[in-house]
Amino acid sequence: MNTCAFLLILAVHIHADGIEGPTAGCTFDEGSDPSLCEYSQGDDDDFDWQLFRSQGTSHASTDLIRGSYLMVNSSQHAPAATGHSPGALRVYVRVNGGVLGLPVWNVSGSHGHQWHQVELAVSMFWPNEYQILLEAIVSKERHGYIAIDDIMILNYPCYKAPHFSRLGDMEVNVGQNASFQCVASGRPSETETFLLERHNGKVTTSTSVKHLNYRRFVASFQLDNVQKPEQDLYRCVALSPRGAGVSNFAELLVKVPPSPIAPPQLLRAGSTYLIIQLNTNSILGDGPIIRREIEFRASHLPFSEINGVNMVTYKLWHLDPDTEYQVSVMLTRPGEGGTGPPGPPLISRTKCAGEWSSESYCISPRRSSCNTLCSFRTV
Ligand SMILES: *[C@@H]1O[C@H](CO)[C@@H](O)[C@H](O)[C@H]1NC(C)=O
Ligand SMILES: *[C@@H]1O[C@H](CO)[C@@H](O)[C@H](O)[C@H]1NC(C)=O
Numbered sequence: 001m002n003t004c005a006f007l008l009i010l011a012v013h014i015h016a017d018g019i020e021g022p023t024a025g026c027t028f029d030e031g032s033d034p035s036l037c038e039y040s041q042g043d044d045d046d047f048d049w050q051l052f053r054s055q056g057t058s059h060a061s062t063d064l065i066r067g068s069y070l071m072v073n074s075s076q077h078a079p080a081a082t083g084h085s086p087g088a089l090r091v092y093v094r095v096n097g098g099v100l101g102l103p104v105w106n107v108s109g110s111h112g113h114q115w116h117q118v119e120l121a122v123s124m125f126w127p128n129e130y131q132i133l134l135e136a137i138v139s140k141e142r143h144g145y146i147a148i149d150d151i152m153i154l155n156y157p158c159y160k161a162p163h164f165s166r167l168g169d170m171e172v173n174v175g176q177n178a179s180f181q182c183v184a185s186g187r188p189s190e191t192e193t194f195l196l197e198r199h200n201g202k203v204t205t206s207t208s209v210k211h212l213n214y215r216r217f218v219a220s221f222q223l224d225n226v227q228k229p230e231q232d233l234y235r236c237v238a239l240s241p242r243g244a245g246v247s248n249f250a251e252l253l254v255k256v257p258p259s260p261i262a263p264p265q266l267l268r269a270g271s272t273y274l275i276i277q278l279n280t281n282s283i284l285g286d287g288p289i290i291r292r293e294i295e296f297r298a299s300h301l302p303f304s305e306i307n308g309v310n311m312v313t314y315k316l317w318h319l320d321p322d323t324e325y326q327v328s329v330m331l332t333r334p335g336e337g338g339t340g341p342p343g344p345p346l347i348s349r350t351k352c353a354g355e356w357s358s359e360s361y362c363i364s365p366r367r368s369s370c371n372t373l374c375s376f377r378t379v
């Protein structure tokens with residue numbers, strides 16, 4: 001049903017100490033200070049907003065509200081049919097010329113012959129550049145007008161829309177749940193919808209809204225079992241008919257728990273011990289490594305033991321003689337779920353026990369001969 005769209009772009013540049021000087025905005029009135037109103041028509045669209053001034057026009061007698069404002073006459077862009085809506089008005093907040101994303105606020109349907117005030121609380125941080133885009137979409141449903149006027153950029157808090165505090169970057173390990181806490185000031189109304197918007201436009205709805213005190217609340221969002229492709233920018237949006245609150249974009253970093261590429265190296269084998277070198281200079285996944293552990297088991301037994309290691313070489317004690325062991329290294333990075341899978345195992349055999357030094361006895365190129373000797377000696 002929607003045919004055309006266009007954009008009006010309002011650029012907002014913020015300085016290190018916030019939006020400076022007098023509040024800016026566009027009243028579209030004749031004789032208003034054009035330096036306070038920095039806007040442009042969009043390029044990638046079907047038509048432009050039209051500046052309407054009731055004064056001195058022959059349209060003064062039409063059903064349009066008097067005044068000076070930007071408007072879209074839907075009958076000039078779409079043939080009429082039957083219905084109730086002349087179209088929709090959508091508002092986008094674009095940061096640093098990035099993707100448009102989803103509208104942070106929108107309205108459609110017929111809203112009578114009067115103005116409605118809407119507030120947009122955009123949490124801005126230096127040195128980013130912000131653009132507010134206003135898009136009118138005309139429908140074939142019904143002839144009518146979509147108009148905007150008195151766009152004010154104020155450097156003090158909104159009255160109706162909640163303001164989000166800075167949303168910090170977050171780091172999680174693959175497979176964990178990422179929990180975003182969007183803290184805002186203002187009073188959320190029952191009609192408020194809280195969304196976590198990914199930079200690509202995908203949204204997650206809030207799992208809970210909790211009041212911290214009468215002026216502050218926190219909306220929580222959880223992304224379950226996050227994987228590497230979910231690493232992206234996210235922001236919080238509070239949406240209601242009265243307006244919208246929009247936070248900054250924060251980065252979700254998804255890290256892969258580390259795992260050694262190569263097995264540990266055998267430095268020496270005795271009848272009851274193995275001395276190994278961890279060999280963890282090359283890893284798969286992400287650092288930093290905060291813990292190293294050795295997992296080992298006798299090859300013929302199903303259960304393994306884990307020992308923490310704080311040096312690059314390690315002696316495994318109290319092993320059974322003449323037994324094959326599998327030894328691998330596990331690495332841990334910070335955060336929940338930061339332990340990676342065990343690396344490839346070193347498969348190594350302890351030497352034979354005996355009355356004599358098994359080490360000198362069992363040096364044999366053929367293991368079978370050593371086995372025979374061991375069993376003979378220990379019977
Ligand atoms: C809107 O467009 C229609 C059709 O072109 C026209 O008849 C009407 O006068 C326009 N309204 C205004 C206020 O320009
Ligand atoms: C705003 O847009 C969303 C998604 O496109 C839609 O579900 C919602 O109904 C719209 N709201 C209004 C008031 O049109």
Ligand SMILES: *[C@@H]1O[C@H](CO)[C@@H](O)[C@H](O)[C@H]1NC(C)=O
Pocket residue numbers: 175176177224225
């Ligand atoms: C993630 O959250 C779900 C519930 O939403 C829970 O069942 C699961 O155990 C959580 N996973 C982790 C790794 O904490």
